[in-house]
Amino acid sequence: MTRERQNRPDRTDAPTAAAAPSLRPAPDATAVVLAGGESTRFGPGHKALATLDGEPLIRRVVGTLRAVASRPPIVAVRTADQRERLAQALPRDWDVRFVRDEPGLSGPLAGVTAAADTVTTSWLFVAGCDMPLLEPHAVAALFECAARSDGDRDRHVSANGDRPSPPAIVPVSERGHEPLHALYRRAAVRDNVSELAPDDGLGALLNRLDGVEYVGFDALPESVDRSVTNVNTRTELARVAAGDEVRR
Secondary structure (H helix, E strand, O other): OOEEEOOOOOOOOOOOOOOOOOOOOOOOEEEEEEOOOOOOOOOOOOHHHOEEOOEEHHHHHHHHHHHHOOOOOEEEEOOHHHHHHHHHOOOOOOOOEEEEOOOOOOHHHHHHHHHHOOOOOOEEEEEEOOOOOOOHHHHHHHHHHHHHHHHHHHHHHHHHOOOOOOOEEEEEEOOEEOOOEEEEEHHHHHHHHHHOOOOOOHHHHHHHOOOOEEEEHHHOOOOHHHHOOOOOOHHHHHHHHOOOOOOO
């Protein structure tokens, strides 16, 4: 199985099946759904409100993360109008918080930074609102990686007095790494975002972090291949609805 610390992701061999973990969440983690994009490639309307099997994408993603994370999910939006429309697509009894994207930043980094400034948990699990096949066991497997890292850190502290732990845990396959299906330490985001340019993305953040743990798909449940699927166009959504796999 492929689990290693490094500053750049290497390509891995084709993924093989891994045992599915229990849905035991990592301690002290908040799930963040990024929904502040303009959906320009998707066409009219916010793609988070498009439906798959009659269910809005935002509801599918938030519902999956509610089943795994121990804290109420956060949805990051760019405008008040987005917040209102997305809130209407979620059940009233769901405990979901909304944050506005960080001014002066753009793209996913704006939402991640806003969430990091809002929550108090050690970890943020970051996903896009356009990931209709997000799978709880694939997410839980990353949470278990974080739990092991926290346990290893605590044991090492008692022995040596320092705290070696990854600033992020990111899946990686032969297609590349998946920064929008990944865990980030809140402190790592807050400590490094000021060094990034306004139009930088999560890749630039990861490049600044030392000791990122890249986890090969072969070390995760087989369902991770579906879980990382995102849809940028209505054609891609139609392919997912038809059962076809979307490759980016």
